[in-house]
Amino acid sequence: MQAFYSRWGNVIFKATIETFQMVTIAMFFAVLIGLPLGVLLTLTRKNGSLENRWVYQGLNTLINLIRSIPFIILLFYILPFTKLLVGTSIGVKGVIVPLVVHTAPFVARLMESALLEVDRGVVEAYEAMGVSTPKIIWYVIIREARPAIVLGLTMAIIALIGATAMAGLVGAGGLGNLAYSYGHLRYEVSVMHTTVLLLIVLVQCLQSLGNHLATRLRKE
Template identity: 45%
Template sequence: MEFLNEFGDILIKGTMETLYMTFASVFFAYLFGLPMGVALVVSDDNHIMPSKIVNRVLGTIVNITRSVPFIILLIAVIPFTRMVVGTAIGANAAIVPLVIGATPFVARMVESSLKELNKGIIEAAASMGCSNLEIIYKVMIPESMPSLVLGSSITTITLVGYSAMAGAIGAGGLGDLAIRYGYYRYESELMLVTIVVLVLIVQAIQFAGNHISKKINRLY
């Protein structure tokens, strides 16, 4: 009871900030990463819209961005973060590097999911007169949806970890609590609770992703 009286409010606030940063980042990462992943697939050789230039440029951008450790990326994009949201600290500021770091990850996850699709389905759709856009939005994405959902749960879990790391530069959330109280003030009890909360969040996301994926898979 004493623990809740002392840390209950900041623990709830930190949890809400972590969830906010994570899911807002997932939304924007998929907003940019989904079309990028689709472009990587369809621009490949022997696909519906082959283009070596597009494929190589996008592949290079994705590989370079993914090569930068997230903690370094957090610091490197501070000027850009200030330009976008007007500040470099807080949950809103953390979303900018989280999106930049997650977008290429999403692109590769989407690429991997779409490449699992049987090419015979795409060829059948093309033979029935479907346009390239119809093949993408009515065939490729719906048929790959179970795998895409699993990929989104992996992405979300990754961003939970990234959001905790962002606490090192004042982003707020559970990572900030762990650093400020667990590391600097030696509040081991609060550190343990933040770890438990993060584990529960990750388990809930993974369970939801698996459950939704199985539901969608039964529809097909």
């Protein structure tokens, strides 16, 4: 155990930090894009507060198109765009763009589903009182949907962790790249087992945290 830690400790720690960097940065921008899209999808759909068939169909089609492309294909397909935007297509910096493009539509769908769970009668009551649409969105719809939003974001983060594993193919680093480069290509079985164990623990902790937060929000 001591020999393994001495040899691989720093490498595994560095890979773990890289995974956290990719997930944190990509998730921040995905929520920044996905949450407004989810709200817009909810409001512009049929019988929504801002019903607009053309806006809804346009967003719906765009989101479906992006979500239909597997991440590994999207990763290479938008390499020129990634390089144009951030100046590189490798490393942690180079994989953030495809991770955001891949995750934002998923977040938008999760947010749409969460917001649609809010009782329409509650929204109509506030509309009848003359409360403005922005206030209804923030203080009523999003507030009522917080438990579902937390669970949805938890699901998105876990899916994003899986995507970062494939990002190692462009030299992004992270636990996925560690498992592939050392565990698979160099037949370091102990590294592979350690990486898998770390990912299992990480996912379990995130899911437990998400469930706990959602439960607390339901009680408020």
